[in-house]
Amino acid sequence: MSGSRPAATPSPPDGHGAAGQRVAEALRTSILDGDYLPGERIRQEVLADRYGASRVPVREALRMLEAEGLVTLVANTGAWVARISLAECEEMYQIRERIEPLLLRFNLPFISDADIAELDRLATAMESADVEEFLVLDRAFHLSCYDLAPTSVLGDLVRQLWNRTQHYRRAFTRVFRSEGDWSVHHEHHLLVAAIRRRDADESERVLAGHIRRTRLELARHPEVFTDGA
Amino acid sequence: MSGSRPAATPSPPDGHGAAGQRVAEALRTSILDGDYLPGERIRQEVLADRYGASRVPVREALRMLEAEGLVTLVANTGAWVARISLAECEEMYQIRERIEPLLLRFNLPFISDADIAELDRLATAMESADVEEFLVLDRAFHLSCYDLAPTSVLGDLVRQLWNRTQHYRRAFTRVFRSEGDWSVHHEHHLLVAAIRRRDADESERVLAGHIRRTRLELARHPEVFTDGA
């Protein structure tokens, strides 16, 4: 065997050898924040100018985001913000339905009483939040339960699925809001209760049901995936 | 919205604008075939020379394989063939245990009688195959069931998990073989029977059990992950 220090340093966050990372991070945030819309074209030179780099690290960043499913690359043609179909979105929710409960189970032993109090606070705050606030709080509510256990694969995978559906969650939140659907909040409080009891099976069941119900709801709104096509 | 043709062509397999893809494909195959070992250093220039390209597309290829979990990159330092720990491997098997049954369920309606006959043939052929043949046949047995349904996320995900554990499956196969463990083949035939009956629930159960048992077995051989460290 030759070298032997791969998993050591996650690399310094700045300086030389980090331009690609930096661009990727910035672009990822922009996409998740909704500054770019699915289907929108991404030009290398624009990003290069904006972030003060050449096109080489920009291309690297695009490759990374492509792997995360946030960007679609076509050779010799260009890059677009990834657009997903209703079928793909349902698929991602079905995957989440199976693996997020597992991730929650892994994390359950690490959730402190203070964490639970925070979860309860977030669940309540969501009830009176506007769409953009809701997105932030909902994401914090769920993902904060997933960062405690030292999982190295599952956590990233779940976060990726959340990122890939972020834009569409924004759209659904608007629709559900206008329909006066409050089940979300009820389910959130049920989940907090199950977590408080450290009931792994029930926590899994509630979370799976939460994701499942959301999937069935979003299937009723295919227009979210087809407008502006 | 600006442009609007992302998901169209998967790009031509050769010519201009495919050097990165080509290198990535070749390197991926080499790693999966065991030509490289986990922890082995990968030098950009070597790959560039070998595949007749400059280091730029090589770096692109490395980024792609990093995203697939086959390569570990450290800024300013280099690239290594990814090495996983026992804990990570168990995690991947637990993920597979939850999502592969789902993928099988999706594919069940598309599996023809001819496909089933082929599965049976593969299951039988595996019983008298050496380690390297077994790896090929086992992979074909499982993954061939997953390519029929038009899944766009789940199929790739499962294939990735198979790839990331490929080297360790090779090692385990040797160990199990030496221990005279024949349960694998029994489970394969049980799975074929359940598929033949188009029994989705039972197919899921058998497949989950198959993966689960393998995970419990491999946990008994941590030496596979620590030797040569």
Add this chain to the structure above:
DNA sequence: GTAGAGCAGATTGCATCCAATCTCAAGATG
């Protein structure tokens, strides 16, 4: 009016070159 061919401009892909950083072995220090 609609469909197809063709060309200029824009954009991407890649090779080369130089700077920044790391590696590793030899030497110094305690």
Add this chain to the structure above:
DNA sequence: CATCTTGAGATTGGATGCAATCTGCTCTAC
């Protein structure tokens, strides 16, 4: 003898420039 320092060589990271390809408009034909 172990540990730290140091510097030359090796290796990676990024900017620039040119070739290949695509986009989208214009012109032509029917």
